[in-house]
Each structure stands twice: as C-alpha cells, then as structure tokens.
Amino acid sequence: MLDEVLRRLDDAYTIRLSEEMIGTPSVTGEEEALAHYIKEKLESYGMKTKLEYVEPGRPNVYGVLSYSKPGKRLDYNAHTDTVPAGDDWRTDPFKAVTKDGRMYGRGACDMKTGIACSLNMIRAIADSGARFRGELSFSGVIDQEATDKGAWRMMEDPRWRSLDGVVLTYSYCGDETKPIPLGLTGKVLYDVKVKGRAAHGFRPHLGINAVEDAARIIANLDRLKLKDHPQFGKGTVCTLKTEGGYKVYSVVVPESARFEVNRLLVPGESVDYALADMRRMVVSLDLKSEVDVSIKPPRYEPYIASREAPLMSTLHEVYKTVMGREPLYEYAYGITNANIFQGEQGIESVHLGPQRGDPHSPNEYVKLEWLPPVSEMYARIALEYLK
Numbered sequence: 001m002l003d004e005v006l007r008r009l010d011d012a013y014t015i016r017l018s019e020e021m022i023g024t025p026s027v028t029g030e031e032e033a034l035a036h037y038i039k040e041k042l043e044s045y046g047m048k049t050k051l052e053y054v055e056p057g058r059p060n061v062y063g064v065l066s067y068s069k070p071g072k073r074l075d076y077n078a079h080t081d082t083v084p085a086g087d088d089w090r091t092d093p094f095k096a097v098t099k100d101g102r103m104y105g106r107g108a109c110d111m112k113t114g115i116a117c118s119l120n121m122i123r124a125i126a127d128s129g130a131r132f133r134g135e136l137s138f139s140g141v142i143d144q145e146a147t148d149k150g151a152w153r154m155m156e157d158p159r160w161r162s163l164d165g166v167v168l169t170y171s172y173c174g175d176e177t178k179p180i181p182l183g184l185t186g187k188v189l190y191d192v193k194v195k196g197r198a199a200h201g202f203r204p205h206l207g208i209n210a211v212e213d214a215a216r217i218i219a220n221l222d223r224l225k226l227k228d229h230p231q232f233g234k235g236t237v238c239t240l241k242t243e244g245g246y247k248v249y250s251v252v253v254p255e256s257a258r259f260e261v262n263r264l265l266v267p268g269e270s271v272d273y274a275l276a277d278m279r280r281m282v283v284s285l286d287l288k289s290e291v292d293v294s295i296k297p298p299r300y301e302p303y304i305a306s307r308e309a310p311l312m313s314t315l316h317e318v319y320k321t322v323m324g325r326e327p328l329y330e331y332a333y334g335i336t337n338a339n340i341f342q343g344e345q346g347i348e349s350v351h352l353g354p355q356r357g358d359p360h361s362p363n364e365y366v367k368l369e370w371l372p373p374v375s376e377m378y379a380r381i382a383l384e385y386l387k
Helices: 002-008 011-022 032-044 108-128 149-154 210-219 271-284 310-323 338-344 368-385
Strands: 048-055 058-066 073-079 097-099 102-104 135-141 165-168 180-184 186-195 237-244 256-265 290-300 329-332 348-351 365-367
Touching: 002 108, 002 368, 011 032, 011 102, 011 108, 011 368, 032 048, 032 058, 032 108, 032 135, 048 149, 058 108, 058 149, 073 108, 073 149, 073 368, 102 108, 108 135, 108 365, 108 368, 135 149, 149 338, 165 310, 165 338, 165 368, 180 338, 180 348, 186 210, 186 271, 186 338, 210 237, 210 256, 256 271, 271 290, 290 338, 310 348, 310 368, 338 348, 365 368
Parallel strands: 073 135, 073 165, 165 348, 180 329
Antiparallel strands: 048 058, 058 135, 097 102, 102 365, 186 256, 186 290, 237 256
C-alpha cells in the first residue's frame, strides 16, 4: 500500500498547484476564490466537501475521506489567507516565478506550497485505492494572519473538536531555520482605557492627565510578573498602539487615553493570569485616573507537547526515514492554529512543511527541493497514523 501511494506522488503536480494558488490572491478578507479552487481539487479526489462561510465572502473549506473500519481521525490543516503583498518586489507577487531552484510569490512558503503538498498526498492516497481505518481530512481556514476567525469557527463544530490529530502544514521544516515546535507561547492583547479629567492646559493641576497616567503604566510594564518556564524562559511584552490628546489642537488636559499591549504567555501563565497581573500592576501605581484593563481578540492559551505522543512520535520516525536525520525541536515563540486546536481543545497537533524564505516580506520564496520530501512525509504520516 505504501509503495503504491508513494509511486503516485507527483512533484510536477505539486508545483502546478503552487503556481495556480499563488496566482489566486487570497489576502486576509479575500479568501473565497482560493477556497473554491481547493474545494474543486478535493472533490476530484473523491472527498466529501463543504464550504462554511465564517463571514460574507470568507469561507472555510473542508474535505473528508472516510473509511468503513473505525479508527483515528487525522486532519491536515492550512490557512488560506496571506498578508498583503506590500512593495519592493522584484517580480509580480501574484504570479509564481521560478529561478535558481526557488519559487517566488506571495504565499509561496506561507503557506500555499504546504497546501499543495497536502493535496498531492491526498490525491495519491485516493488514486492508489489504499484503505485504512478512520478518517483523513483537509481543512483550509480563513483569517490566520489576523484574528483566526476561521479556526475558532471550525472548533465550534463538535465533529472537528473530536479529531484525534492535526498536521498543520506550516513551514516548520525541522532544521535549524525552523525546528518543529514542542509547544507554543500563548498571547493576550491588553486593551487599556484611561479616564482622567479635563482642565485648562495652563492649569494642569486642576485636571487629571490621562495621557500622562497612561505613560506611567507603559513605563512600568517591566513590573509585570512574567513567569519563567524551564523550556521557554519568559514571555515578552510590547506596546503596539497609543491614543490620546486632542484631535484638533487645543490647550486642554487630556481626559482620556487608550493603549494596546501585546504579551506572549508561557505555559503556567493563562489568559486570566495575565489579565489579573496587569490589573494588579496598575493598582500598585496609585494613579488618579480611572483605568479599565481588558483584553481583546486575538487571545490564545500557551501549550506544551510531548515527544512521546502518538502523532509527534509518528512524525519523528517518518522524518528520520525520509530526511535521513532526526528533526530539530524547539519550544517556540509564536502563534499558530495549534494554539486553538491543542492549547484550547486538547487535540494533538504537529507542524511540518517546506523550508520558509522571507515570509511576510517582499520576494517571499520557497526552495523547490523541499516539496518532494514534504509530500512524502505527509503521506507516510497519514498511512502510519491511520493504519
């Protein structure tokens, strides 16, 4: 069965799919055309498919291959959106260009070639007539480059919450450039509103300056109690946005201010802990302004994974077989849909994909030499996990 599946993997097909998907722009908010493209491919493999509209014009896309014998349920997950192209490209960002063994274009490594490798694998399994236990599925979700509305919606369905495992086709290639995550940081986005009292700016002592009190909070962010994790170390804090003061010039003590702070969480720090920590620190400053501390989307719980878990151990052995060496691992600072699948729902999740090149930057690329082994690893993982 394995040999027949591997024989049917088609590297030229992977490249063609990658080119066509790069040529189908899917910047966040504009994912519909790519979802329809993927749905058509999944249907051609004999999968039962569905488009689930999260918002108008923004569907998740799903495909399922079910077999008669009961068993585990494994999903290959990707996000269909990309960041905007931006400027300073040497080529058209929405036309795949291959040069010196690299394919350039927006989404080349993040993450349309990962999608192409998974589609190549699914087609090979379907065409081979291979039979295994359980269910093999694909999910393409919107909005990962923003607030993950697609993955959150996916997990509202009990069918998807009961998955046994998820392979995220992100560009974690298991070498020194991007080791395989053994867990991910979480995240909160603090939304802090400061309410003072207006007064004439020549007599500031008669008012309460909300901008200055907001600045005091920001200046004391180092007093937050960041926990130290033995593998991750400490999380990070970064002020992302500040607002306050006049919109039209006027000499008035600012009565309101607002700012947002990003905080990465390590295991042992929950979203609730982070919220309480910021509120504690603000109270300790004894400010005259009224301060409201809340969080806004997106927010994610951190998680830690086990090398001995079934899907992770399968990935490890498959990687050694195909790549001729063991993968490198790390406790990663970052956010993926795995924070939702495993961090929130407890579904074992692993990451694997082609080596990345300049993601989120002009002239994003992928090394084509990575596509054949990734397709093969996807196939071996599916067959081994579902046998």
